Amino acid sequence: MLTRTLPLVLAAALAASVSGCARGTAPGSLSYYVATPAAKVETRCGGGYQVFQRPGEPTILVAAYGVSEVAQTLCEQRRGIVPVRAHTGVRHEEAAVEYIATMPHLKGCTVVSGIEHTRLHSEFVLACPGVATNVVSVKG
Template sequence: MLTRTLPLALAAAIAASVSGCARGTVPGSISYYVATPVALVETRCGGGYQVYQRPGEPTILVAAYAVSEAVQTLCEQRRGIVPVPARTGVRHEEAAVEYIATRPHLKGCTVVSGLELTQLHSEFVLACPAVATGVVSVKG
């Protein structure tokens, strides 16, 4: 009986692990951004962040360096800088806004919502103006 159930249990374990991997590659997960281009962003007090955006996607992942978070907080306190309140209420929004400001292809885009995935990772949804397409007018 054990020899019959062992292959079934092994097959069930493999199926469960594979389905877990497939589920992790949807928007709203860190693994969704694996193998995407990364941009390094610094905020006004030197906070360092990595920003990931899949080509053609309206979402970005902001990954903070733990040391940079501490350095930025101390810098702001020492200089008397009041942190800019996040419109979305999500951590690392300042880095998302800085990323948008430094990317010509995102001109006019804004952060509309965000989700804190971990203390060091936040995902943001961007809204961008529609790209004008060639308009053909017919005169007759």
């Protein structure tokens, strides 16, 4: 029985793998950030995260480790800690804020908005001082 189902399982795994590649590298997807180095971030309850930022872009992707996500949730419940989602209301905002605090090139930056793509990864938009966006000047 195992020899009959093994080729089917392998074929299904290959099809799932290929279909994931076919979606491309849309912003917000893990594959969009895969070529960037990951920074490891720990939060107050020991939650472990990887944070990705593409050079020159004002967005970061926060990816939680599944086991530490469960451990952090249990820790927060036990200690009566309310998760930090004060600004955006998006899961993993605490890790985004911690990442900003640890990166010298992001000094003074704040989290402007975010979107939860899955329970284990969210993307945040940052606003940094001295970085003008969509500025229009008119000479008259």
